[in-house]
Amino acid sequence: MMDNLRAASNHVVLKIILGLIILSFVLTGVGNYLIGGNGDYAAKVNGQEISRAQLDRAFNNERSRQQQxxxxxxxxxxxxxxxMQQMRQQALSQLVDEMLLDQYAKELNLAISDEQIKQAIFNQPAFQTNGKFDNAKYLSLINNMGFSADQYAEALRKQLTTQQLIAAIAGTDFMLNGETEALAALVSQQRVVRQATLNVDALAAKQQVNDDEINAYYAQHKNSFLAPEQFRVSYIKLDAASMQEAASEADIQSWYEQHKAEYVQPQRNRYSVIQAKSEAEANAMLAQLKQGADFATLAxxxxxxxxxxxxxxxxxxxxPSTTPDELKEANLTSKGQLSGVVKSSVGFLIVRLDDIQPEQVKPLAEVHDAIADKVKQEKALDAYYKLQQKVSDAASNDNESLASAEQAAGVKAVETDWFGRDNVPEALNFKPVLDAIFNGNLQGENxxxxxxxxxxxxxxxxxFILRVNEHKPEAIKALDEVKTQIVATLKHDKAEKQAKAQAEKILADLKAGKQDALTAAGLTFxxxxxxxxxxxxxxxQSLFALPQPQAGKPVYGTSEDMQGNIVLLALDEVKAGSLPEAQKKAMAQGVAQNNAQLVFDALLSNLRKDAKIKYGAAVQMQ
Known part of the structure; x- marks a missing residue:
């Protein structure tokens, strides 16, 4: 059981459990179960085909995810x-796993009811407006994805069935009370220790280093003493935001007249529908409506x-952009008008036009401030692009300095101090600018x-327009520049070796019963x-790796502290600790979940082992 206690936060079962009912997964993934494609298949799993279209969609989804x-x-x-080929293979492997789980769920006769499907749809935040289910938003979203209501419900049923299977697996493992108590005792254990420290810095101060040692270290570690490439740059910065000026009322009025179409609210219609599975059933309901039946009650x-x-x-x-074609084809034009029977991809519809909101144009007063901002931005951008061209031409015509560019821009160029890749001035910290400095051809010779x-x-x-004033290539620092650093390193290395050797001798003496060994070294616990x-x-870590001491007989060991000093340890006692019940429960749940993940791993492994999986030509990049 203890061998199973390991970190598992990135395990596949957690990713599946957390991801199955997330809308983004549903909207981009469930179509893979329904949408086939022509051409070569990607794989056949126990005779069930994964099409090229399914693989392409899964691959493109993963590509988009990584790009974001x-x-x-x-x-x-x-x-x-x-x-990219590896990403495609991983996408196919995920599709195979999903199909194997779907097939296994069918073998176990796992099922999701229509009511569960309905509640899952109602509870999706993407289908809600102000926290309540919005039928128009729901139909618009799934129609844009190419789904009918029945197709979407069936795809969601497959996802929830697989979720049910995983939940059943995740809930199968548990820990016995005795196991929990034993693990809690081990985790909460306390250890009483005395320490004696060999100060490495103090020993380093007593070390001696000669020139031969310094020269040898410098020769062996020259690459550790590289002076990075350095630049000194002059630049002129142009910023459209700093060029904005107030917009006149005439400009605002003119912009409004030229862009009035942008402030038109198109006509909106409100419809009600009744869906029937057969034309005869639809005709019967239409007759009832014509005889005075209440539309909402009948629906x-x-x-x-x-x-x-x-x-x-x-x-x-x-x-108009969100109205399904079937409703448009009903050709309803007046409030309260009732359609005939309309054939659709989901059956037969009876449609009623409940209300109409005519097209409206927002008055200038309502959008005045927003237009003022746009006018200011457009004017600033126009001036910015004109100035940009003017400065660019000046910099090109006078390539020996930025003097002409300064005159064209009306500002003085800024000159930086020396900097390298690790300390770029904040004002220049943009990738295109850095590419031009570090990877361009702006440096002169020598x-x-x-x-x-x-x-x-x-x-x-x-x-930005810029030029490199001075450039220092990467170079190895001279010995005189790094001699002090080398001396300190050599002294510290010698002191560390001395401290470790001294600690090992003292440790051996203490284990042999020579209690005065510590005093002889000038140390005390x-x-x-x-x-x-x-x-x-x-x-x-070193302390809890020591064996438990016998009564009255310390166990000795060594370790290092945060400063790199050598520490002698005398473990005197091991005491039992305790954990709050809530923490015990959480720990037991974590172990059980980890074990469930191992079971899930084994399940997928066995399903793959027993399955007949045949890969097609569509696996390769097209």
């Missing part, structure tokens, strides 16, 4: 064909779509000034201190 997480670093990885009682039925068929307010840079743009509408495993002290 790694940012610019991902562009370098994406250029490595081997890395709640008989609509085949449980989501819209809950609200009496109400779909909420829809703009440390002389080079050419002016091109205009370098960075985020936030800022730009300090007062006894009690330590626990959780204490943050450098000696703790």
């Amino acid at each position: 997480m790694l940012g610019e670093q991902f562009s370098q990885l994406a250029g490595n064909a081997g890395y 709640k009682e008989k609509s085949a779509d449980p989501i819209s039925a809950r609200k009496g068929g109400d779909m909420g307010w829809l703009e 440390g002389t000034p080079g050419s002016n840079s091109d205009m370098i743009t960075v985020d936030g509408d800022r730009a 300090g007062e006894a201190k009690t330590f626990t495993r959780s204490d943050r002290d450098a000696i703790v």
Whole structure:
């Protein structure tokens, strides 16, 4: 049992348990179970096919995830064909595992009810507005993904079934009371120890070092004494934000008239629907409505779509961009108008247009301040780009200095002190700027000034023109520069060896019963201190590795403190500690969860071992 007590926070079972019901996984992953593709398959698992389309979607999802997480670093990885192929293989391996779990869940007859599906949809935050389920948002999102309500529900059923399987596995392990108590006793154990310290710095002060030793160390460690590459740079910075001026009312009015279309709220319609599985059933309900039946009551009682039925068929307010094609094709134009039977991908619909909000244009007073900001920004950007071109031309025409560029920009260039890659001035700390300095061709020969840079743009509408005034390449420091450092290192090394040798001799004498060995070395043990495993002290690991002492007979050992001194240990006593019940419970749950993870590992391993898995040509990068 103790062999299983290990860190497992990144284990696959935790990732699956935490990820299964997260919307982003559902929206990007569940389609893999439903959407096939033409062409070569990626794999067949016990005869069930994973299509190329499924693999491409899983691969693209992982690619997007890594791109968001790694940012610019991902562009370098994406250029490595081997890395991308490995990512594709991992995506396929995940799809195979998901299919194996799905097949195993079916063998166990695990099932998810329609009510559970409904509640899972209702509880998804992405389908909610102000904390309440929004049917219009739900239908718009799944329609944009290419799902009908039935397809989405079936995909979600597969995910929840797999979750049920994993939850069953994760809940199978437990610890006996005796095991828990034994582990708690071990974890809470306390040790009483006395310490005597051999001060390495004090011994180092007494060491002697000769020139031969210094020269030999310098020759062997020259690469440790590199002086980094250094630069001194002059630069001119242009910033659009500093060029903003107040916008006139005439400018604001003109901008509003030219962009009025941006402030139009398109017509919105509110629909209600009743969904039927057959045309005959839809016609029967349509007849009832024409005879005066209440639409909302009929929708709640008989609509085949449980989501819209809950609200009496109400779909909420829809703009043209979010209105499903079936509702548009009903051609309803007046409030209260009822459609005929409309055939759709989910069955047959009866649609009613409940209300209309006509197109509206926001008045200038309502958007005045926002437009003023835009006018200021546009004017500033226009002036910024014109100045940028002017300064760039001046820097190109006079490539021997920044004097002409300074005159064009109306500012004096800033000159930095010496700096390297590890201490870049904050004002220049932008990747394009650093690339130009460190990886460009701006240095002259033998440390002389080079050419002016091109205009370098960075985020936030800022730009730089710069030149390298002086450059010092990476070089090995002269012996005179590092002699003091070498002497200190050699003395410390000698003192450390002396301290370790002295400690080993004293330790051997103490174990042999020579109690005056410590006194002879001019050392004494300090007062006894009690330590626990959780204490943050450098000696703790060595202390708890010592065997338990017999009554009245200390156990001796050595360790090092945080300053690198050698510490002699005299372990006098081991005492039992205690843990709060809540901590014991949490510890037992952690061990049980870890064991459940091992069981899950074994399950997946056995499923793969027993499965017939055949890989197709689509596994390779296309």
